[in-house]
Amino acid sequence: MTRAIVVDHAVKQFTLRHTWSIKEYVVWNLTGRGGELKESFLALDDVSLTVRQGESVGLLGRNGSGKSTLLKLISGVLRPDRGQVGVRGRVAGLIEVGAGFHPDLTGRENIYLNGSILGMTERDIDARLDEIIAFSEIEGRFIDSEVKFYSSGMFLRLAFSVAAHSHPDVFLIDEILAVGDEPFQRKCLERIAELRTAGQTLVIVTHDLNLVSRVADRGIVLASGRTVFDGHIDGAVARLRGEG
Numbered sequence: 650m651t652r653a654i655v656v657d658h659a660v661k662q663f664t665l666r667h668t669w670s671i672k673e674y675v676v677w678n679l680t681g682r683g684g685e686l687k688e689s690f691l692a693l694d695d696v697s698l699t700v701r702q703g704e705s706v707g708l709l710g711r712n713g714s715g716k717s718t719l720l721k722l723i724s725g726v727l728r729p730d731r732g733q734v735g736v737r738g739r740v741a742g743l744i745e746v747g748a749g750f751h752p753d754l755t756g757r758e759n760i761y762l763n764g765s766i767l768g769m770t771e772r773d774i775d776a777r778l779d780e781i782i783a784f785s786e787i788e789g790r791f792i793d794s795e796v797k798f799y800s801s802g803m804f805l806r807l808a809f810s811v812a813a814h815s816h817p818d819v820f821l822i823d824e825i826l827a828v829g830d831e832p833f834q835r836k837c838l839e840r841i842a843e844l845r846t847a848g849q850t851l852v853i854v855t856h857d858l859n860l861v862s863r864v865a866d867r868g869i870v871l872a873s874g875r876t877v878f879d880g881h882i883d884g885a886v887a888r889l890r891g892e893g
Contacts, residue, residue, distance in 0.1 A: 650701040650702055650703070651701065651702040651737065652699050652700070652701055652702070652737065653700050653701060653702040653703075653704070653736065653737050653738065653818065653819055653850040654698075654699065654700035654723055654734075654735070654736050654737075654819065654850070654852070655698075655699050655700075655733075655734070655735045655736075656696055656697055656698045656699075656719070656722070656723070656732070656733075656734050657697055657732050657733045657734070657735075658695050658696070658697050658731065658732035658733075659693055659695070659696045659697070659719070659722060659729040659731070659732035659733070659734055660691070660693055660694060660695060660696075660729055660730050660731040660732055661691075661692045661693040661715075661718050661722060661727065661729055661730055661874075662689050662690065662691050662692065662730050663689070663690045663692055664688070664689055664690075665688050665689070665690050691874050692715045692718040692874055693715045693718055693719060693722070693729070693874045694715075694873070694874040694875050695732070695875070696715070696719060696732075696871075696874070696875065696876055697732075697876075698869060698876065698879065700850060700852065701850075702737070702818075702848070702850055703845075703848045703849070703850060704850055704851075704866065704867055705845050705850075705851040705853070705864060705865045705866050705867070706850075706851065706852045706853070706865055706866075706867045706868070706869060707852075707853050707854075707855065707861035707864075707865035707867070707868045707869070707882055707885065708720060708852060708853065708854045708869055708871065709854075709855075709858075709861065709868055709869065709870045709871070709885055709886070709889050710870055710871035710872055710889070711872070711889075713873075714870075714871040714872050714873065714874070715871045715873070715874040715875075716854045716871050717744075717823055717824075717854055718874075719871065720742070720744060720821055720823050720852065720854050721744060722734045723736060723740070723819075723821060723852065724740055724742040724744060724821050725740065726742075726744060736819055737818065737819075738817070738818025738819055738850075739767070739768045739815070739816075739817050739818050739819070740817055740818070740819045740820075740821065741767050741812040741813075741815050741817035741819070741820050741821070742812070742820075742821035742822075742823075743808055743809060743812055743821065743822045743823060744821065744823045749762070749763045749766050749767075749808070750762070750763060750796050750804065750807075750808070751796075752795065752796055752797035753795055753797065754795065754796065755792070755793045755794060755795055755796065756782075756785075756787055756791065756792040756793065756794065756796055756799070756807055757778075757782075757792050757793055759796055759807065760774060760778065760781055760782070760807070760811055761774055763808070763811045763812075764781075764811055764815060767811065767812060767815040767817065768815065768817075769815050773815075777814045780814060781810045781811055781814050782810075784806075784810040784813070784814070784836070784840075785806040785807045785809075785810035786806055786833070787799075787803055787806060787807055791803070802830060802833075805833075806833055809837055809840075813837075813840045813844070817849065818849060818850060819849070819850045819851075819852070820841075820844055820849055820850065820851050820852070821852050821853075822841075822851070822852070822853045822854065822855075823853075823854040824854055824855055824856065838860075838863070838864065841864050842864070845864070851864070851865070853865060858886045858889065858890065861882065861886070862882055862883065862886055865882045866881070866882055867879075867880065867881065867882055867885075868880065868881065868882040868883075868884065868885020868886060868888075869885065870885050870888050870889055
């Protein structure tokens, strides 16, 4: 089967800059550590994995485990400091609510903006515009209002609708379903099921272990930036719950 995602010994490090009080700054300088006003954080430490076309994978782990960083490497938002990350085909990512939207543009205008970022042509968007708006449930005067007045839930509905109708080869989702109300979550899950049936590759980051058990076949558990489990989703959930 064709490989959709390849992560090869990926390393990602961030520099954390601290804000110190005057007292702390003086103490650190007197002890000879004046230059240590920042420290490095290793978010991903030599991570390797392969996701094959059509797989549905849940990235799991406690807060700070590196799963969102890994998703951003796969999406191309970040680049690894060492190692390589390759993705085959077009990627649609729901990494942050409102990402790829301009606050001063209307919902309708942002559909065209976000759609083009996801690789859709103007003709593609024209053909799917009514379906995107209907799925988002943002109609009437709201679709032609500036999105800076949208709630986080409205952002979510529009962002998910655009991404889900862009026909991506790889669909990335990061905890974003937690923002929507229950009826819209059900609608999103139905759409995800349709994408799975169509053979699209899904990678989902979530803390909702019941949800991920429904939408993923495989689970990858990260801890302190390293892969500690890679196998069937039931085993991954058990590992995270401390049951296996």
